[in-house]
Structure formats: structure tokens, C-alpha cells
Amino acid sequence: MQLGRVIGxxxxxxxxxxxxxxxxxxxxxxxxxxxxxxxxxxxxxxxxAGVGEQVIYVTGSVAARAIPQDHAPVDAAIVGIIDSIQCQVRKE
Amino acid sequence: MQLGRVIGxxxxxxxxxxxxxxxxxxxxxxxxxxxxxxxxxxxxxxxxAGVGEQVIYVTGSVAARAIPQDHAPVDAAIVGIIDSIQCQVRKE
Amino acid sequence: MQLGRVIGxxxxxxxxxxxxxxxxxxxxxxxxxxxxxxxxxxxxxxxxAGVGEQVIYVTGSVAARAIPQDHAPVDAAIVGIIDSIQCQVRKE
Amino acid sequence: MQLGRVIGxxxxxxxxxxxxxxxxxxxxxxxxxxxxxxxxxxxxxxxxAGVGEQVIYVTGSVAARAIPQDHAPVDAAIVGIIDSIQCQVRKE
Amino acid sequence: MQLGRVIGxxxxxxxxxxxxxxxxxxxxxxxxxxxxxxxxxxxxxxxxAGVGEQVIYVTGSVAARAIPQDHAPVDAAIVGIIDSIQCQVRKE
Structure with a gap:
């Protein structure tokens, strides 16, 4: 699951x-x-979700589970809208 | 799901x-x-879809759902043709 | 399966x-x-798992097997907490 | 599905x-x-396929559909041999 | 399926x-x-397989097929030990 921002x-x-x-x-x-x-x-x-919001999305075959239609050819779906993130400072 | 252009x-x-x-x-x-x-x-x-068109494609096992044959070894399929994109300016 | 550190x-x-x-x-x-x-x-x-711990996580459709709900749209799950790693020196 | 050349x-x-x-x-x-x-x-x-040939291969769980054994742990399979490619000049 | 060396x-x-x-x-x-x-x-x-050996491993949901437990959250498994590789010289 990934963090994203809806941009369009x-x-x-x-x-x-x-x-x-x-x-x-x-x-x-x-x-x-x-x-x-x-x-x-x-x-x-x-x-x-709407444009500008921070979301959680999933990819791969599980994405299709989020939509009502069975067996849809969907490999990416937004499954949550982020309220807040608490995260340590990262050094890369 | 990804944006693509058919080139061949x-x-x-x-x-x-x-x-x-x-x-x-x-x-x-x-x-x-x-x-x-x-x-x-x-x-x-x-x-x-035809060469030159902008399309939406999916990858992975769900791609096989888009074609009529069952259990085909297909991991990428075009599932839509783009009419328009509305997108915010991105800074990367 | 990948090694990770929980950071948030x-x-x-x-x-x-x-x-x-x-x-x-x-x-x-x-x-x-x-x-x-x-x-x-x-x-x-x-x-x-808690913030700061080293973990093993899986990605893709198998991640959903780790949680109790059936057919959840989950593509990444922590499935273990690392006690120790024994690893050869790597040259990349 | 990807293009490849068998090299070994x-x-x-x-x-x-x-x-x-x-x-x-x-x-x-x-x-x-x-x-x-x-x-x-x-x-x-x-x-x-043989060494030197250009092929189409698939990856992921659908690859296992190409082989006769059921439930084999196979994540990549050659599913076609390329006769010809017609492709626009690409600018990257 | 990928080539790997067990390092730890x-x-x-x-x-x-x-x-x-x-x-x-x-x-x-x-x-x-x-x-x-x-x-x-x-x-x-x-x-x-043991540390130091060259192996073939698979990733994704098919990896779970290699282990005896059903429905395990496993996305990578060693499925073979390499005896030999015959490969053309590659130019990248």
C-alpha cells in the first residue's frame, strides 16, 4: 500500500x-x-477521494476487491483517505 | 493502471x-x-485501440480478465482509450 | 519478502x-x-510490530492472507519481527 | 508481456x-x-524457443498458466516467438 | 524466476x-x-539450499505454491539449485 496525492x-x-x-x-x-x-x-x-487529497492506494490483483464489480480488470485502487501521518525523520 | 501510447x-x-x-x-x-x-x-x-492512440492499460493477473479466453497467460492489457486528462501541474 | 524498519x-x-x-x-x-x-x-x-522494530514484510496478493478479513484490498503486510540476521559481507 | 531475447x-x-x-x-x-x-x-x-530467438514472455502468476503442470511455482514463461515488430521511432 | 546467491x-x-x-x-x-x-x-x-549456493527463486503469489502450508503469506521462494549456466556474452 502506498501513499499518494490525487492530482487529476x-x-x-x-x-x-x-x-x-x-x-x-x-x-x-x-x-x-x-x-x-x-x-x-x-x-x-x-x-x-478528490483532487488534492492524500490517499492510500493498493496495486495488483487485490485492487479489484475494492470495487463492486466482480472480475474487473483493475490493478490500482484508492482504499483510504489519509487523516494524519506520524513518521520518524528518515536519512537516506 | 497506467497511461500509455500505442506505438507498434x-x-x-x-x-x-x-x-x-x-x-x-x-x-x-x-x-x-x-x-x-x-x-x-x-x-x-x-x-x-490503434497505433498513436493514448490508452489505459493494466498489468498483472487482472489483465487476463479483459480478454474472452479463460486462463490465458496474459499480464498486460489495454482496457480503455483516453478521451481527456485533467491534471495539476506536477513538480518532481 | 523484504526486510524493513517500522518508521511511522x-x-x-x-x-x-x-x-x-x-x-x-x-x-x-x-x-x-x-x-x-x-x-x-x-x-x-x-x-x-511497533515503531523502530525490524520486520519482515510481504507484498502483493499474498499479503491479504496475513489478516483475518477475507478478500481485503491489502497488498503489503508485516508477517514477522526480526530477531537476528546472519549475512555475508556483500560487495556491490 | 515483454520482448526478450533468449541468451542461455x-x-x-x-x-x-x-x-x-x-x-x-x-x-x-x-x-x-x-x-x-x-x-x-x-x-x-x-x-x-531456442537461444538467439526473440520472444514474448509474461511474468507473475499468469506465467504458470502456460505450462502443463497445475500450481507450479513459475513466475516467468515464454509464450510466443516474434516474427516481426512494427514500431514507431521513439524519442525518450 | 531469477538467479540468486544465498548470502545469509x-x-x-x-x-x-x-x-x-x-x-x-x-x-x-x-x-x-x-x-x-x-x-x-x-x-x-x-x-x-545453503549459504553460498546459486539458486533459482520465484517471487509473487506463486512462491507460496512451493511450500507445504496452504495460503501462507509468502512472496519469495527458492525453487531450484543451479548446477550450471550456459550464457552468451551480453553487451549492455
Whole structure:
């Protein structure tokens, strides 16, 4: 599970029928300190997240468990909205 | 789920029998701004995508859900064609 | 399975209902020598780990097997607490 | 699914019993232009590929679908042999 | 499937009950030429591998198939011990 910030929305009219009705949000991975890390991805929203919010997202086959449709071809889903992070200072 | 641009076609006559009839497109991962990012991969097309189009693709075991054959050895599939992207300016 | 050090806690009130009751720990991947490597992730704790402890975590769909809820959208879980590491000197 | 070139053979007498009879080929990921990219991996061959051939391989749990044994611990398999690639010039 | 060299042992008394009895080996990914590549990981041994041996390991959900316990939270397992590698000279 990763931390991310929702930074946009993707619209796709032609898509797999099991994705109809899913909100496709562009999520930027972030560090615990909120810094952007790596490449953004498209996540299905399942918790009512909006642009600008910090979220928890999952990837891989378990992401499909978060949406109501069975057997949807979904590999990334937002499963929580971050209230707060408590984190030690990191030295890399 | 990732953003990509279809950049080519792969032809393979000898292949797993569960792949017969699948269109194999070469997809280049792109950023929300359309810039090429990372290495291209081969994706099975399930939505009628063509070379030059911006698409959404999934990877991993869920990709096989997008194609009609059961239990096909497919780990990447195009599941949508992008109409538009609304995205905040990113600072990396 | 990876080595990590628990470095923080994430709190999310709005989340997938199958995550209710799960403790979400921020885990920093580490080398066998204890050095920080790569980006931290959020892991569900299943063994009573605390901040500062060295742990073993798993990622992907098997992580969900470590928690009591069935079919939870979990892709990272702490499955052990490290007592000791015996490791050869590495040259990279 | 990725493009690769078969560059070698691995021999392992002591191995999981579900791997007995599987041909283990060393495959180097390549770009659509045939350039080596990233680190080689071991793939189970299911289509009669030989050293020097360009192939399509899959990774993850779907790879096990390509081989006859059920529930084999296989995470990479060659599923096709490339006849030709048509690809746009890429700018990275 | 990847090539690796076993470089150490991890001991964890507190762990998921489905991991009890599993030997946890630290494995360093290596190239076909035996050079260390990337970060070490923890692998469950299923073939009697020892420190210093070259092995084949798998990652992801299929790794759990190599161990006797059902539904164990295991994402990396050694499934073979390398006898020999025949590999072309690589230019990267």
C-alpha cells in the first residue's frame, strides 16, 4: 500500500465494460513527508477521494476487491483517505 | 493502471494457443503530459485501440480478465482509450 | 519478502470497510545491514510490530492472507519481527 | 508481456518437483529495436524457443498458466516467438 | 524466476503462524555471470539450499505454491539449485 496525492482525472468513454461507472483518478506517489516520488498512475476511486487529497492506494490483483464489480480488470485502487501521518525523520 | 501510447504491433505466429486471435500492441508508458516514460511493453488490445492512440492499460493477473479466453497467460492489457486528462501541474 | 524498519503510523478514518481495525504502519525497506533502501510503503501489521522494530514484510496478493478479513484490498503486510540476521559481507 | 531475447540455458537438478521437465531459458529483456534493457531473468519455455530467438514472455502468476503442470511455482514463461515488430521511432 | 546467491539467514521468532517451520534465507540477485545485482530479499527455502549456493527463486503469489502450508503469506521462494549456466556474452 502506498501513499499518494490525487492530482487529476482521466476520462475514457471506450473502455472495458466492467470499468463503466468507475471514477479514474490520477494519483502521484508521495513520501511520508508529502514529496512527489516516481511516476503517477491511474487508480479507481472507491472512497470518494478528490483532487488534492492524500490517499492510500493498493496495486495488483487485490485492487479489484475494492470495487463492486466482480472480475474487473483493475490493478490500482484508492482504499483510504489519509487523516494524519506520524513518521520518524528518515536519512537516506 | 497506467497511461500509455500505442506505438507498434508485434506479430508472433508460434505462440500459446490461448493467445491465438489476440492483437498484440506495443505500448509506451507516458506521463499525464504525454511524455514517454520507461520501457515499452506488449499489451493485448481489448477495446479496439490503434497505433498513436493514448490508452489505459493494466498489468498483472487482472489483465487476463479483459480478454474472452479463460486462463490465458496474459499480464498486460489495454482496457480503455483516453478521451481527456485533467491534471495539476506536477513538480518532481 | 523484504526486510524493513517500522518508521511511522498512518491514520485513515475514511477507508475500505475491510480495512477497519487494521493497523497501518509505515515501513522503510532496509538492507541486511540495516541501511535504508528505496521508498517507504504502508503495511498492515499482523504480528504486533511497533515503531523502530525490524520486520519482515510481504507484498502483493499474498499479503491479504496475513489478516483475518477475507478478500481485503491489502497488498503489503508485516508477517514477522526480526530477531537476528546472519549475512555475508556483500560487495556491490 | 515483454520482448526478450533468449541468451542461455540454466540447469538445475535439485528443484521443485513441479518444475521437473521444464526447460529453463535465460531471457534478456530487449527494446522493440532489439537493444538489451535491464537484467536477464529465467523463463520457462512453452513454445520451443531456442537461444538467439526473440520472444514474448509474461511474468507473475499468469506465467504458470502456460505450462502443463497445475500450481507450479513459475513466475516467468515464454509464450510466443516474434516474427516481426512494427514500431514507431521513439524519442525518450 | 531469477538467479540468486544465498548470502545469509534471518531469524524471526514472532511471525505469522503459517511461516512456522520455514527456513528464511537472504538471497542476493545475481547476473548470469554471478555478479551481484540489486537489493537482497528474504526467500523461503524449499529445496535445501545453503549459504553460498546459486539458486533459482520465484517471487509473487506463486512462491507460496512451493511450500507445504496452504495460503501462507509468502512472496519469495527458492525453487531450484543451479548446477550450471550456459550464457552468451551480453553487451549492455
Amino acid at each position: 482525472i482521466a476520462v475514457a468513454t471506450r473502455k472495458d465494460e466492467k470499468l463503466v461507472g468507475s471514477k479514474l483518478l490520477i494519483t502521484q506517489p508521495i513520501s511520508p513527508e508529502g514529496e512527489f516520488m516516481g511516476a503517477p498512475l491511474i487508480t479507481v476511486d472507491t472512497v470518494g | 504491433i508485434a506479430v508472433a505466429t508460434r505462440k500459446d494457443e490461448k493467445l491465438v486471435g489476440s492483437k498484440l500492441l506495443i505500448t509506451q508508458p507516458i506521463s499525464p503530459e504525454g511524455e514517454f516514460m520507461g520501457a515499452p511493453l506488449i499489451t493485448v488490445d481489448t477495446v479496439g | 503510523i498512518a491514520v485513515a478514518t475514511r477507508k475500505d470497510e475491510k480495512l477497519v481495525g487494521s493497523k497501518l504502519l509505515i515501513t522503510q525497506p532496509i538492507s541486511p545491514e540495516g541501511e535504508f533502501m528505496g521508498a517507504p510503503l504502508i503495511t498492515v501489521d499482523t504480528v504486533g | 540455458i540454466a540447469v538445475a537438478t535439485r528443484k521443485d518437483e513441479k518444475l521437473v521437465g521444464s526447460k529453463l531459458l535465460i531471457t534478456q529483456p530487449i527494446s522493440p529495436e532489439g537493444e538489451f534493457m535491464g537484467a536477464p531473468l529465467i523463463t520457462v519455455d512453452t513454445v520451443g | 539467514i534471518a531469524v524471526a521468532t514472532r511471525k505469522d503462524e503459517k511461516l512456522v517451520g520455514s527456513k528464511l534465507l537472504i538471497t542476493q540477485p545475481i547476473s548470469p555471470e554471478g555478479e551481484f545485482m540489486g537489493a537482497p530479499l528474504i526467500t523461503v527455502d524449499t529445496v535445501g
